[in-house]
Amino acid sequence: MGRPTSMNLLEVKNLSKRFGGLQAINEFSFNAEEGKILGLIGPNGAGKTTLFNLITGVYRPESGNVMFDGQDILGMKPHQICRFGLCRTFQVAQPFSNMTVLKNVMTGAYCRTSDPAEAEEKATACLQRVGLAAQAGVTARELTTIDQRRLEFARALATDPKLILLDESMAGLNHAECEITIALIKKINEQGVTIVVVEHNMKAILSLSHYMAVIAQGSKITEGLPQEVVNDSRVVEAYLGKGFTKC
Amino acid sequence: MKEASAFIIKSVSIDFARLGKGFNLTSLTNPRIYFPLMALALLLLVPPFLSRYYLHILVLIFLFAAAGESWNIIGGYGGQFSLGHAAFFGLGAYTSTMLFHYFEISPWLGMFLGALLSICLSWGIGWLCFRLQGPYFVISTLALCEVLRYLILTQRWLTMGATGLSIKFKGQNPWLFQFTDKLTYYYIALGLTLIAVYVTYKIVSSRLGHSLVALGQNQAAAEAVGVNSVKVKQIALAVSAALTAMCGTFYAQYIFFIDPDTVFGLSLSTELALFAIIGGVGTLWGPVIGAIVLRVLTEFTSANFGEGLAGIQLVIYGGLLMAMVMIKPEGLAPMLGRFYNRIVAVMPGSTHGKAN
Numbered sequence: 001m002g003r004p005t006s007m008n009l010l011e012v013k014n015l016s017k018r019f020g021g022l023q024a025i026n027e028f029s030f031n032a033e034e035g036k037i038l039g040l041i042g043p044n045g046a047g048k049t050t051l052f053n054l055i056t057g058v059y060r061p062e063s064g065n066v067m068f069d070g071q072d073i074l075g076m077k078p079h080q081i082c083r084f085g086l087c088r089t090f091q092v093a094q095p096f097s098n099m100t101v102l103k104n105v106m107t108g109a110y111c112r113t114s115d116p117a118e119a120e121e122k123a124t125a126c127l128q129r130v131g132l133a134a135q136a137g138v139t140a141r142e143l144t145t146i147d148q149r150r151l152e153f154a155r156a157l158a159t160d161p162k163l164i165l166l167d168e169s170m171a172g173l174n175h176a177e178c179e180i181t182i183a184l185i186k187k188i189n190e191q192g193v194t195i196v197v198v199e200h201n202m203k204a205i206l207s208l209s210h211y212m213a214v215i216a217q218g219s220k221i222t223e224g225l226p227q228e229v230v231n232d233s234r235v236v237e238a239y240l241g242k243g244f245t246k247c
Numbered sequence: 248m249k250e251a252s253a254f255i256i257k258s259v260s261i262d263f264a265r266l267g268k269g270f271n272l273t274s275l276t277n278p279r280i281y282f283p284l285m286a287l288a289l290l291l292l293v294p295p296f297l298s299r300y301y302l303h304i305l306v307l308i309f310l311f312a313a314a315g316e317s318w319n320i321i322g323g324y325g326g327q328f329s330l331g332h333a334a335f336f337g338l339g340a341y342t343s344t345m346l347f348h349y350f351e352i353s354p355w356l357g358m359f360l361g362a363l364l365s366i367c368l369s370w371g372i373g374w375l376c377f378r379l380q381g382p383y384f385v386i387s388t389l390a391l392c393e394v395l396r397y398l399i400l401t402q403r404w405l406t407m408g409a410t411g412l413s414i415k416f417k418g419q420n421p422w423l424f425q426f427t428d429k430l431t432y433y434y435i436a437l438g439l440t441l442i443a444v445y446v447t448y449k450i451v452s453s454r455l456g457h458s459l460v461a462l463g464q465n466q467a468a469a470e471a472v473g474v475n476s477v478k479v480k481q482i483a484l485a486v487s488a489a490l491t492a493m494c495g496t497f498y499a500q501y502i503f504f505i506d507p508d509t510v511f512g513l514s515l516s517t518e519l520a521l522f523a524i525i526g527g528v529g530t531l532w533g534p535v536i537g538a539i540v541l542r543v544l545t546e547f548t549s550a551n552f553g554e555g556l557a558g559i560q561l562v563i564y565g566g567l568l569m570a571m572v573m574i575k576p577e578g579l580a581p582m583l584g585r586f587y588n589r590i591v592a593v594m595p596g597s598t599h600g601k602a603n
Contacts, residue, residue: 095465159473
C-alpha cells in the first residue's frame with residue numbers, strides 16, 4: 001500500500017466539552033499533518049489548554065473523535081496516549097523539582113524501556129539535543145525559566161514522540177530566549193517530530209507555523225496559512241485587534 | 248505476579264554476582280567499603296555481650312526501623328501519606344497469631360500469609376483511592392485501620408476481642424518462631440531492617456522507584472510522560488504493606504501477646520510515619536535514623552519519668568515533630584549523610600573527592 005505524501009497524524013473531529021454552564025470547546029475539529037508545525041492561536045480562555053487536555057486524556061469530552069496515527073485514542077488515559085507517541089508540555093513548566101535534570105528526563109525515557117542504564121543513555125542523548133547536557137546533575141528547581149523549558153522538551157523527547165503538543169512554550173521568556181526556543185522547536189520538527197503549538201506570541205507563532213488555526217470561545221474561527229490567517233477580518237476582530245495586519 | 252518474581256530473582260542474583268566480583272582485598276582499604284563493614288561487624292558482634300535490657304531496646308529499634316522503612320516506600324518516596332499503616336502491621340500480627348492459635352501453623356508461614364493478605368488489602372485500597380487526587384488516601388488508610396480494629400474487637404468468638412491473644416510458649420523452638428533468648432530476636436529484627444533497606448534501595452534505583460518519586464512530585468507531568476500512576480502506586484503500596492505485615496508478625500512473636508488497641512492503634516500508625524518524618528522522608532536511611540532517635544528517647548523518658556509523668560513521651564514526640572517540621576523539614580538523614588561523607592573523605596584510604 002503506497003503511503004500518501006502528506007498524512008494527518010492527528011485528526012480531531014467535532015470535539016465538545018462543557019464545564020457546568022460553560023461550553024469550553026464546541027464542535028472543534030482540526031488535523032495535524034505529519035512532519036509539519038501547526039500553530040493554534042486564540043485569546044485567553046478560548047479553550048486552547050482545554051483542547052490539549054481533551055486530546056491527551058486528562059479530560060473526557062462529551063462528544064467527538066480523536067484519531068492518532070490511525071488509532072482511536074479517545075477515552076484512553078494520559079500515560080497510554082503517551083505510549084502511542086503523543087506527548088505534551090505544560091503552559092507552566094512542570095519539572096519534578098527535587099529530582100536532578102537527568103532523572104527528570106529518565107522518567108520520560110522509561111516510557112520505552114525498563115532498564116535504568118538504557119534510560120540514562122537515552123536521557124543523556126535527549127539532553128544533548130536540547131543543549132542541557134551540562135546541567136544533567138543539577139536539581140530541576142534550580143534551573144532558569146529557559147532551562148526548565150529545555151528540560152520539558154528533553155523529557156517529552158525521551159518518550160520517543162511522533163507528535164508533541166507544546167502549550168505556550170514562550171510564556172515568561174524574554175526576546176532572546178524566545179529566539180532560542182523557536183530555533184529549538186524548528187530543530188525538533190526537522191528531526192521528524194510533528195508539532196502542534198499553542199502560543200500568544202504572534203511573532204513566534206508566525207515564524208514557526210507551517211499552517212494555523214484560530215480558536216475563540218471554544219470554536220474554530222478559521223484556518224490556513226499564517227499570512228492568510230492574520231489578515232482574516234474575523235481573526236483580527238476576535239483576537240488581534242485592528243492594526244495588527246502590518247506584522 | 249510471574250513477571251514480578253522473575254524480576255526479583257534476576258535483580259537479586261545480579262546484585263550478588265556484583266558483590267562477588269567487586270569484592271577483593273584491595274577494595275577493603277576504601278572507607279566506603281570498610282566503614283559499612285565495620286558497622287555491620289559491630290552490629291553482629293557486640294550484642295552478645297549486652298544485657299537483656301539493652302537487647303530489648305535494640306530489638307524494638309530495628310523492628311520499628313524496618314516498619315518505618317516500609318512506610319517510607321509509599322509514604323516517603325511516593326508522597327502518599329498513610330496514617331493507617333498499623334492496619335497492615337496488625338493484619339500481619341493477627342494472621343500469624345490466629346493461624347498458630349487455632350491450627351498450630353508455624354508463624355514463619357503465617358508471616359508470609361499475613362504479608363499476602365496485606366498485599367490483597369492494599370491492592371483494593373489502592374485501586375479505590377489512587378484514582379482520586381487529594382486527601383482521599385490519607386483518610387481511607389485511617390478509616391481502614393479503624394475498621395479492622397473494630398472488626399477484631401467485636402468478633403470476640405474468633406479474636407478474643409479486647410482481651411487480646413496470647414501466644415502459647417512452647418520453649419525454644421526455631422521452627423515455631425519462639426526463642427528463649429533475646430539475642431536471636433535481635434538478629435531477626437536486624438535482618439528485617441536490612442531486608443527493608445535493601446528492598447527500598449532496589450525499588451528506588453529502578454524504573455518503579457523513579458516513576459514513584461516523579462509521581463510524588465508532580466502527578467500530571469509524570470502521567471504526561473507515560474507513567475501509569477495508579478499501577479505504580481499500587482505496587483509500591485503492596486510492597487510496603489507486605490513488609491509492614493512481616494514486622495507485625497515479628498512483633499507478635501517477640502511480645503507473645505497482641506491486642507487490637509496496640510497493633511491496630513492510631514498511635515502505632517502515627518509512630519510509623521514519624522520515624523520517616525524525623526529521620527528524613529524519602530531517604531534510604533531516614534526511617535532507621537528516626538527509629539533510633541525516637542526509640543532511645545522513649546526508653547530514656549519512660550525510664551526516668553516512668554510512673555510520675557506517664558505519657559510524657561507523647562508530649563516530647565509532639566514537640567519534636569513541630570521542631571523538625573519548622574527547623575529541618577528534610578529530616579536528619581541529609582545532614583547526617585553530609586557528615587558521613589566528610590568523615591569518609593578524611594579517613595585513610597579514601598579516594599578523596601571522588602563521590603560514591
